Amino acid sequence: MGLQLIAPDINIDFVGKRFFFVAVSTVINLAAILLLIFVGLNYGVDFVGGSVVQLKFDQPTSAERIRTALGSLDLGDVTVQDFGARDENQYLVRFETVKSVGSIGPRLEAALDQSYGATNKAQVLRVETVGSKVGHDLRIDGFLAVAFATVFMGVYIALRFRNVSWSFGAGAVIALIHDVLVVTGALVISRLEFDLTTLAAVLTIIAYSVHDTIIVSDRIREDAAKRRRESLDVTMNRAINETLSRTVLTSGTALTVVASLLVLGGPILRPAAFTLFVGIITGTYSSIYIAGPVVLFWEKGRVGGKTASTRAA
Numbered sequence: 001m002g003l004q005l006i007a008p009d010i011n012i013d014f015v016g017k018r019f020f021f022v023a024v025s026t027v028i029n030l031a032a033i034l035l036l037i038f039v040g041l042n043y044g045v046d047f048v049g050g051s052v053v054q055l056k057f058d059q060p061t062s063a064e065r066i067r068t069a070l071g072s073l074d075l076g077d078v079t080v081q082d083f084g085a086r087d088e089n090q091y092l093v094r095f096e097t098v099k100s101v102g103s104i105g106p107r108l109e110a111a112l113d114q115s116y117g118a119t120n121k122a123q124v125l126r127v128e129t130v131g132s133k134v135g136h137d138l139r140i141d142g143f144l145a146v147a148f149a150t151v152f153m154g155v156y157i158a159l160r161f162r163n164v165s166w167s168f169g170a171g172a173v174i175a176l177i178h179d180v181l182v183v184t185g186a187l188v189i190s191r192l193e194f195d196l197t198t199l200a201a202v203l204t205i206i207a208y209s210v211h212d213t214i215i216v217s218d219r220i221r222e223d224a225a226k227r228r229r230e231s232l233d234v235t236m237n238r239a240i241n242e243t244l245s246r247t248v249l250t251s252g253t254a255l256t257v258v259a260s261l262l263v264l265g266g267p268i269l270r271p272a273a274f275t276l277f278v279g280i281i282t283g284t285y286s287s288i289y290i291a292g293p294v295v296l297f298w299e300k301g302r303v304g305g306k307t308a309s310t311r312a313a
Helices: 015-038 063-069 101-119 132-160 167-190 196-226 232-242 244-264 270-289 291-303 308-312
Strands: 050-057 079-083 090-095 122-130
Touching (some): 015 167, 015 232, 050 101, 063 079, 101 122, 122 132, 167 196, 196 232, 196 244, 232 244, 232 291, 244 270, 270 291
Antiparallel strands (some): 079 090
16 A cells, blocks of 8 residues: 555544634635735736836946936836846836837936946846736736636536535635635735736636635535435535545645745746745635535525535435
């Protein structure tokens, strides 16, 4: 027999602790909503419009010195931050969109060379520009993509498990909303940039969370068919324990890869890697402590304690 990470006969009472974890999750979700309303995400150029320029200097310099050197170009509000390793002398410069986008690179280099002289040459490595109207449209489309993905994933699960209970779809949707709120709340706190790459990571988390929910729900359906007289909470707890080893292995492997990207991927990949890291953790958690309890609350509230497994009989 192969090596077992978790004993096959383990019996942790996940379902019995559902009230505590639902309460904790509710508080976290409310805090995330408040953060989104009163603080907001740190939107990248993709969603607010403007220009981003990556600069590389021969010698170390400071953000304030760069802002002063670019003051004559009338770029609007200019922000400068370190980029990459400290010894690489690279900086990201963000400012409002200018009319002559095609010539902004040479203009920046000319202004910096005039200020710094030949002792510290500046080189423009890349320029990204998005108009404010395009940025607004992308932001709206991004939120709609997350909303539609969440709803249709729930519809899919509801149809797939309709022979057991339609409540599985409701549990999946609420679990996905929980995951999205936790991830966006973490992004607000971390102040990492929210751009198209980060949005793609959020959509990936929705797919990952649904996949984990389907695995647990499939086992619940199988156990409910085998033990028709058993209550749903007992069946659900057994199913979670039976899939626990697979869940830990899958999530642990994914977290290892994402952690490598988070540490070694550099500043460009860091927001997306951070989103995936938090999302994998909360997606695994919600499959156990959010999706399941919603099904139980739904079923017991609907039929006064009569279980889905009994109806399926």
